Amino acid sequence: MKHETDNTMIAELQTPQDQSRQFAVDVRGLQKQFGVGSAAVTALANIDVAIAENEFFTLLGPSGCGKTTLLRLIAGFDFPTDGQILLHGDDIALLPPFKRPINTVFQNYALFAHMTVAQNIGFGLKMLGTPKAEIADRVAEMLRLVQMENLKDRQTSQLSGGQQQRVALARALAPRPKVLLLDEPLSALDYKLRKDMQIELKRLQSQTGITFVFVTHDQEEALTMSDRIAVMSKGAILQVGTPNEIYNQPATRFVADFIGESNFLPAVVDAVAENTAQVTLAAGAGLQASVTAPPMVGSGVTVVVRPEHATLHEIPEPGDIAVTVTNAVFFGTDTHYHTELADGSPFVVREQNAVGATTRFVAGQKVGLSVTQGAARILRD
Numbered sequence: 523m524k525h526e527t528d529n530t531m532i533a534e535l536q537t538p539q540d541q542s543r544q545f546a547v548d549v550r551g552l553q554k555q556f557g558v559g560s561a562a563v564t565a566l567a568n569i570d571v572a573i574a575e576n577e578f579f580t581l582l583g584p585s586g587c588g589k590t591t592l593l594r595l596i597a598g599f600d601f602p603t604d605g606q607i608l609l610h611g612d613d614i615a616l617l618p619p620f621k622r623p624i625n626t627v628f629q630n631y632a633l634f635a636h637m638t639v640a641q642n643i644g645f646g647l648k649m650l651g652t653p654k655a656e657i658a659d660r661v662a663e664m665l666r667l668v669q670m671e672n673l674k675d676r677q678t679s680q681l682s683g684g685q686q687q688r689v690a691l692a693r694a695l696a697p698r699p700k701v702l703l704l705d706e707p708l709s710a711l712d713y714k715l716r717k718d719m720q721i722e723l724k725r726l727q728s729q730t731g732i733t734f735v736f737v738t739h740d741q742e743e744a745l746t747m748s749d750r751i752a753v754m755s756k757g758a759i760l761q762v763g764t765p766n767e768i769y770n771q772p773a774t775r776f777v778a779d780f781i782g783e784s785n786f787l788p789a790v791v792d793a794v795a796e797n798t799a800q801v802t803l804a805a806g807a808g809l810q811a812s813v814t815a816p817p818m819v820g821s822g823v824t825v826v827v828r829p830e831h832a833t834l835h836e837i838p839e840p841g842d843i844a845v846t847v848t849n850a851v852f853f854g855t856d857t858h859y860h861t862e863l864a865d866g867s868p869f870v871v872r873e874q875n876a877v878g879a880t881t882r883f884v885a886g887q888k889v890g891l892s893v894t895q896g897a898a899r900i901l902r903d
C-alpha cells in the first residue's frame with residue numbers, strides 16, 4: 523500500500539517532460555495539414571502516441587491514413603502544423619533531420635549504386651566524421667549482423683532485392699540511431715523473401731535494442747513482428763495495443779475489419795447484463811455477445827464474429843443458426859466455407875484441415891452454425 527502511495531507521489535512530482543523521458547518517441551497533439559482553404563488536406567488530425575524504448579512499434583492502416591506523414595514528421599523531413607514530438611523527453615521539432623538521432627529505411631532502399639556494400643554501410647559514419655578505424659570495425663559488425671560478410675566488396679547494383687534491403691538496414695543501423703524508422707521496407711520483395719525478412723527484422727531489432735517504428739498497410743506483417751501496433755484511419759489513431767489485443771479485442775468495427783477477417787451480422791438488442799448483451803439477429807436467431815459499452819435495449823447493433831470462431835454442423839444442433847453453404851474454398855491449411863443466413867447476411871467459417879481432410883460441405887447444403895462461447899462481440903462503429 524505504502525509502495526503505491528510513494529509511486530503516486532513521484533508521478534505527481536514529475537513534470538510532463540520528466541514523464542516523457544521514459545519514452546523513445548512521445549507524440550502529443552500532432553497535426554499536419556497540407557494546402558490551405560478549400561484545397562486543405564488534414565493528413566494528421568490530432569495524434570497522441572508514446573513509443574517505449576526498445577519497442578518494435580508499427581503504424582498500420584490503409585493507403586492515405588497518414589502513416590508516412592507521421593513517420594516523415596518524426597524523421598524531420600517535414601514540419602507539423604501543430605503539436606510536439608519529444609525524443610526521450612526533448613522536443614526535436616526544430617532540429618533538421620541529420621541532427622536527430624534517428625535513421626530511416628525506405629521502401630526503395632536508396633542505396634548508392636556506384637559504391638560497394640561496405641562503402642554503403644560506412645557512408646553515414648563517414649559523413650559524421652567517425653575515425654577510419656572505428657568505421658571499419660562498425661562496418662564489420664554490421665556485415666556480421668546482416669550476414670553479408672562474403673558480399674562486402676560487391677557493387678550494390680549487383681545484389682538481389684533481399685540483399686539490397688539488408689544493406690539498407692545495415693547502413694541505417696551503423697550510426698547506432700536511437701530510433702529507426704522503416705517505411706514499408708518489405709513491400710518490393712516477393713512473398714517468401716518478405717516472410718524471411720520479417721523474422722530477420724525482428725531479430726535485428728532485439729539484437730540491437732534500437733526502437734523500431736515500422737510503417738505498413740499489411741496486417742500480417744504488423745501482427746507477426748510488432749510489440750505494439752497503432753491502427754490508423756483518416757489521420758487518427760483508432761487503437762494501440764499488442765497484436766493479441768488488437769486481434770482479439772478490436773475496439774471498433776473498422777479495426778475488426780482491417781485486422782484479420784470478420785463476419786458482421788445486423789441485430790437488435792433484447793437485454794443487457796454487465797458485459798454481455800442478448801441479441802436477436804436479423805436472421806431471427808438469438809445470440810449472446812460481449813460488449814465494451816453497453817448498448818440500449820431495442821437498439822440496432824452489429825455483431826462481429828471471426829471466421830475461426832464458428833463451427834458448421836451437418837445435422838444442426840440445438841441453438842444453431844440455420845445457414846446455407848454458398849461456396850467452399852480450399853486453402854491447403856484450412857477451408858473457408860461461405861454461407862448465408864436466412865436474411866441473406868453472408869458468414870464465412872474457417873475450418874482447419876486435418877491430415878487428408880476433404881471438403882465437408884458443398885454449395886446449396888443447409889447446415890447448422892454455432893458461434894464459439896464468448897466469441898461474438900458488439901463493437902463501436
Ligand code: ATP
Nearest residue numbers: 556563564565584585586587588589590591592739
Ligand atoms: P500510403 O500507404 O499510400 O503511403 P499513407 O497512410 O502513408 O498512405 P500519407 O502519405 O501520410 O498516407 O498521406 C496522408 C494524406 O495526406 C493523404 O490524403 C495524402 O494524399 C495527403 N498528402 C500527403 N502528402 C501530401 C502533400 N505533400 N501535399 C498534399 N497532400 C498530401
